[in-house]
Amino acid sequence: MxxxxxxxxxxxxxxxxxxxxxxxxxxxxxxxxxxxxxxxxxxxxxxxxxxxxxxxxxxxxxxxxxxxxxxxxxxxxxxxxxxxxxxxxxxxxxxxxxxxxxxxxxxxxxxxxxxxxxxxxxxxxxxxxxxxxxxxxxxxxxxxxxxxxxxxxxGGMDVQIPIVNLKHEPSITEVDLNISDEELTKLGKEGIANEDGSRRGPLALSLDYMRAIRDHFKELGRNPTDVELEALAQTWSEHCKHTIFASCMDDIKDGIYKHYIKRATNDIRAAKGDRDFCVSVFKDNSGGIVLDEDWIVTHKAETHNSPSALDPFGGAITGIVGVNRDTVGFGLGAKPIVNMYGYCFADPRDEKPLYKGDLPMLSPRRILEGVVEGVNVGGNCSGIPTPQGFMYFDDRYKGKPLVFVGTVGLIPSEVGGKPSWKKKAQVGDKVVVVGGRVGQDGIHGATFSSEVMDSGSPSAAVQIGDPITQKKFSDAIVKEARDLGLYNSITDNGAGGISCSVAEMAEECGGCYVDLDKVPLKYPGLDPWQIWISESQERMTLSVPEEKLVQFEELMRRRGVETTVIGEFTDSGKCEVKYKGEMAMELDLSFLHDGLPEKCLKTTYTKVAHDEPDNACPADLTDVMHDMISRLNTCSFDFVSHQYDHVILGGHCIGPLQGKGRVNNRTSVVMPVLGSYKGVAMSQALNPKYSDIDTYHMAACAIDTAIRNIISVGGTLDHLALLDNFCWCSSDEEERLGQLKDAARACYDYATAYGTPYISGKDSMFNDFKGRDHEGNQVRISVPPTLLISSIGVIDDVRECVTMEPKVAGDLIYILGETFDELGGSEYFDYLGFVGNKVPEVNVDKAISLYKAVERAHGLLASCESIGIGGLGVSLMRMAIASDLGMGIVLNSDVRADFLLFSESQSRFVVTVDPKKKAEFEAAMEGLPFGLIGKVREDKKFTIEKPEGEVIVDSDVSKLNDFYRKTFDKY
Amino acid sequence: MKPKVIVMTGYGINSEMETEFVFNEAGAEAESVHINDLIDGHKKLSDYQIMVFPGGFSYGDDTGSGNAYANKIKGNLWEDILKFIESDKLVAGICNGCQIVANLGLVPGFDGQYGKREIALRHNASARFQCRWVNLKAESEKCVWTRGIDMLHMPVAHGEGNFYAKDDVLDKLEAGDQVAFKYVKADGSPADGEFPVNPNGAARDIAGLCDPSGKVFVMMPHPERAPNFYNLDNWALLKEKAKREGLAVPEETPNMQVFRNAVSYFSQ
Structure with missing residues (x-):
């Protein structure tokens, strides 16, 4: 009982x-x-x-x-x-x-x-x-x-036992592919039929893929098993194969990934020659760059959008602990040292429900709170600091939020005298899984995120994370087993579960054999295909040489980690899987990995003209300034920063909140190696509103911003790398693909111009929602084409870093860079209810000259803020709030003041300088666009005047602080 | 002789590396040891002079922070720990370690009654994890770990740091000089429970305690996460001001004194 x-x-x-x-x-x-x-x-x-x-x-x-x-x-x-x-x-x-x-x-x-x-x-x-x-x-x-x-x-509540009872005899079934195209299409879309006629859930295989599979099995003279078909669906999914980025697109035969992203990195590395700092790019679970002679830092950013829409807490926690495994899965195993987040949500004050079928979707506020909490529990429990992150709001994230999660890792350059970033499963090695057990949770996760969210989405796609189970094996691997040389290769079980991880590692040696009945299960009754593709969390796969197996198993046992040998790596050229002695899968690795038919995608891109605002500039901009600092995209979200541990591991240097006023920082710095002043600076940037006008410039601005933010704290263009995360929508439409192609082109153009290589990237191509709104109307909500650029820069000596808050009253305030009439897609135009057309454009040559000058003049700066969303006006307010000091600003220009204050022209900074260093600083800026615009005030007043002395903004720090904090003060 | 420090790990303890680092910096010889290695005899507690339970999230705080880890110790290592305390050695618990030691009942340890739970760390009054910078004032004469310390500035990072005990226990702690640290305002005046100066609602602003001997010590804030000047939240401001006055800035923060005190206890 x-x-x-x-x-x-x-x-x-x-x-x-x-x-x-x-x-x-x-x-x-x-x-x-x-x-x-x-x-x-x-x-x-x-x-x-x-x-x-x-x-x-x-x-x-x-x-x-x-x-x-x-x-x-x-x-x-x-x-x-x-x-x-x-x-x-x-x-x-x-x-x-x-x-x-x-x-x-x-x-x-x-x-x-x-x-x-x-x-x-x-x-x-x-x-x-x-x-x-x-x-x-x-x-x-x-x-x-x-x-x-x-x-x-x-006499109280009832005893309830939520035990799983699958009254079901697991078996392998054959799937007949000798069916009509219509039936093949249905099979690909809805999945394999169960005995009762219902379907298992999407394979997300299009007709041309289904035909390729049918033809392959015709050649083999048999039908596939359900295990094989499900495995192919996982391996060939958009989520795993990135088919859109890989496919020929118009005249770009090699696809936009190879043509723009990878080629950018190759070209930059070649141009850098001896100064190339990349170690391992794109191939592994994370990208790796040199920190110094002894250490490599890794970085990876992921998204967990679809799961977070359904179960925000579960989606976010499994997202963050999942990307931690991409760090542990780098090379022979890197230690996660920094987590970061980026959330794109709809306005949390919007309470109008959306429906998927008859089910109400969670409200934007519920999603926000759940996601924030998920990363809180995942990151804090795992003991990884989360100093870096942002929240961005747009109503078009109402159907699907975007949840970006990233992890930076640290690994010695050499392990056991060999390069730590190289790994290779050897023939005869055991296939070993460590960590959690397998259940039905997360089945069809990979294929699910490749589909538009509609009423057929399975709720089994979500699950709760278990950070402690992961922490146990992560520590045991990274802190012990790695340095004892107990395994030859390791990878994460992410999308597609062991079907993807084992088959990927099998490529390193040329084959694998797996016994599915050896895989430890949470409960009996799972079908072999479910065991093979389940995405149950907190598991990794290792290749362990037979002579090390006992030692490996003994170590894991003592660390409380469950370890199971499920097969062996071979050189058969095949992925062979058995269940209770019966063949479940026997596929050539070449077909599994490269058998998918090539597609050629067509694109179009029509630029749309938007209305321009028609109002005159208000004579007094005080209220406008107050509104602009309390907008969702500019206001304080310190309630998030405070609930994420950002000091653990002892490397805290520039944290998420700056100055006495605790303003949300855009760039953070950690010291990853205790006892060394070597630093790693990290930032993130995105400008989805610019996509409404031009995705090429949208991408250029994100790249420039991510780089500029690193420069602002003291980083250098010489040691700075980027990551790209594309979150697109409706990627089956030519227009969306046209927008994508242009954004990818900018990725090549600007990264190569700056000399900042991409080291890792990821895409999520179908962030659309189909359903009904609160009035019962059919709606389709697509996210704005969103490109997150994450930047990581190595800082030689953090003692030379500069933070964003002014420090001393009387210091001079300068703007560096040029301001243009570029308010298209700006926060200010959005505030006015317009999109506009003049999107910011990046002039790389001018930007590089300025960035190099800032690098050289860094020692003269008392503070440095990279101007971002909201323009100069928002940056000045952020700096004043952070410093708890006032500012007196004079706008020496006849351009309309609101445009001057809120233009989002790129490649600009605001800096403050000791008046004693005036001449020296101005000499350092000689020949570059810069202007002295005011002084830091002791009296905490915040004023902006026109040259003739007319006061257009009259406020003070305490008021600014109130407006900055009021939006989320109840959170 | 360098005192040997055992830094306990396993099951979700997270802060062992920075804890090991600060003890080594302070002149000790620190080693992280998985609890199972003590239980199965791979390591012996008696080989060490200082035992530290560092920060983290042992067992994910399930069934109450520190509870499950404390149960594991009680079930497997209790006699060894009692012997350790009796042999003029030092014990510290920081953050999750503080919660573990409280659940073990090693503090307050009134009248040598080690094992009796009399204090607890409740959920923060904000009901949310708080990572913030706080100011601490050392209050105890007898606490070995806080000797020579007046005020310190360091971060807290916890969800359950709200010190709770019955009034008579609190009175006894204060009367017995067992309150090691209190949360205070930047000028050293009492926090009086005001958030966020007192970040968790702790009774009587208590941030740290010791046993009657002054050798078993617990604190919720994290000195080991801010041993270096450039770890501080306000280093950039301090540095710029020093620069203007032509002064150099230190490399080490006063937080290191906590660990130096422990080390020098064995070199006296």
């Missing part, structure tokens, strides 16, 4: 208080009880011991097999996980019990966690359910509501 242990607070409970505040005034009281359902037989004595171990006597009391005594309430709402969903608290509790009593939980025995929230208030059952849904996500959690009466009648 299962036992239910309830633990409640005996002192005021913060969690209950927070819930009460959230529920609103009609709820008079909230109590929260933690429940542990132990599905194993124990004596009463042992149960008391268990309850003691699961509670803290200073704060809590417990009840065993009866309800915990609570104060008066009207409704009891229990939230627990659905069967098969990762329950970390349950797992930890089981470990505590095993340790405490020296018992072992058998296969079907477990501990399940849940929570009861008791509320006092005059609300209906439906409203109580709504409260439940505000605390839990029905996709992964079960919500049970009982009235006081029902609770009394039943």
């Amino acid at each position: 299962p036992h239910r242990i309830e633990v409640g607070s005996t002192v005021p409970d913060t969690r209950a208080q927070v819930r009460k505040n959230k529920f609103g005034e009609r709820i008079a009281d909230v109590q929260v009880i933690d429940v542990y359902t132990v599905d194993k037989e124990f004596s009463g004595d042992d149960l008391n011991k268990i309850a003691e171990a699961l509670s803290n006597p200073v704060l809590q009391a417990y009840a065993v097999d009866k309800a915990f005594e609570v104060a008066d309430f009207d409704w009891a709402i229990e939230t627990g996980f659905l069967p098969g969903v990762t329950d970390n608290i349950g797992t930890t509790s089981r470990e505590i019990i095993q340790d405490l009593l020296g018992v072992k939980f058998e296969d079907r025995e477990a501990v399940y966690s849940s929570q009861v929230t008791y509320v006092k208030g005059d609300i209906s059952r439906e409203e109580a359910s709504d409260l439940g849904e505000s605390m839990a996500n029905p996709l992964i959690q079960k919500i049970t509501v009982k009235s006081r009466e029902e609770w009394d009648r039943d």
